[in-house]
Amino acid sequence: xxxxxxxxxxxxxxxxxxxxGWQKQPNLKTVHLMVDRTxxxxxxxxxxxxxxxxxxxxxxxxxxxxxxxxxxxxxEDLTTFLTLFNHNLPQDIRATGIREVDxxxxxxxxxxxxxxxYVFAYGDKFHPFCAPILTxxxxxxxxxxxxxGAKLFEGEHYFKSYSYRPTDHGIYTRTLLLCELVENTKYxxxxxxxxxxxxxxxxxxxxxxxxxxxxxxxxxxxxxxxxLDDIKNSLTVENTAKMEYIAPxxxxxxSKIDFE
Numbered sequence: 001x002x003x004x005x006x007x008x009x010x011x012x013x014x015x016x017x018x019x020x021g022w023q024k025q026p027n028l029k030t031v032h033l034m035v036d037r038t039x040x041x042x043x044x045x046x047x048x049x050x051x052x053x054x055x056x057x058x059x060x061x062x063x064x065x066x067x068x069x070x071x072x073x074x075x076e077d078l079t080t081f082l083t084l085f086n087h088n089l090p091q092d093i094r095a096t097g098i099r100e101v102d103x104x105x106x107x108x109x110x111x112x113x114x115x116x117x118y119v120f121a122y123g124d125k126f127h128p129f130c131a132p133i134l135t136x137x138x139x140x141x142x143x144x145x146x147x148x149g150a151k152l153f154e155g156e157h158y159f160k161s162y163s164y165r166p167t168d169h170g171i172y173t174r175t176l177l178l179c180e181l182v183e184n185t186k187y188x189x190x191x192x193x194x195x196x197x198x199x200x201x202x203x204x205x206x207x208x209x210x211x212x213x214x215x216x217x218x219x220x221x222x223x224x225x226x227x228l229d230d231i232k233n234s235l236t237v238e239n240t241a242k243m244e245y246i247a248p249x250x251x252x253x254x255s256k257i258d259f260e
Contacts, residue, residue, distance in 0.1 A: 007101045008069040008078075010085075011257075015092040016061040017132035017250060023055050031056075031093060035067070038088045042081075047072050053107045053257055054114070057209070059249035061133055063117075064096070064256045068107040075100075113177070114206065115256040118199040118215045118247065119187055122222075127191040134187075134196060135251030141222030143197065146181050149221045149231050150199060153179040153214055157235035161243050162217070164209040174210075178202035181218065187253075200255075209246055216245030 020028040032052065039048055049070040056062060075081045078098050085095050122137040130136065153176055160172040184198035199218065201211055220226040233239050
């Protein structure tokens with residue numbers, strides 16, 4: 001007998017600072033582990049499966065992530081389910097919405113746009129409470145040249161230099177619909193420094209550590225260790241140099257996912 005399946009998309013937020021990323025790993029606390037533990041509890045052991053729209057690395061946060069929930073019994077009341085789910089999730093994970101989808105929907109293969117934000121400040125040692133979502137660079141940075149550098153990533157380019165452990169068989173031609181460095185007014189707190197900055201990046205797909213490698217290159221650009229020409233050359237097929245500086249994970253936030 002073939003059991004009928006029911007499909008739901010749940011959106012959620014999490015502070016990644018104490019988690020080893022999304023994906024389950026042996027003997028490590030991950031977001032997926034805590035989500036599945038909570039689901040197992042509130043579903044009282046009923047069979048289910050959860051599948052994320054993508055992975056985030058250790059210490060990376062999400063303001064708008066999503067996963068698909070597969071069940072063999074329907075959820076009778078979505079609002080009540082969401083309330084119960086949130087009541088049992090740890091404090092640093094929060095579900096923000098739930099909707100039913102049909103069997104044709106595949107959260108991994110379904111076309112989507114993702115926006116990431118990277119938040120940072122520079123030039124001083126700031127309040128320790130900033131650490132979970134704000135990277136601090138002690139050196140002085142030339143923000144204006146970093147703004148120019150960020151725009152060089154926009155459009156279609158060859159991003160092999162910004163791929164973690166690249167191989168000769170990867171697909172490295174990618175398109176960024178947006179890449180800009182702006183003053184941060186989105187994430188604020190009374191213990192933040194007076195001026196903070198944010199890199200906004202939007203595209204259909206990103207390689208592992210791609211944005212952190214891009215941010216690392218921009219930090220090196222701002223410190224004078226790289227030039228604008230170095231950034232331009234790093235985005236060509238002919239380039240053989242590998243960008244080595246991976247910016248800290250805690251400044252990176254998955255800001256938004258739009259399913260097309």
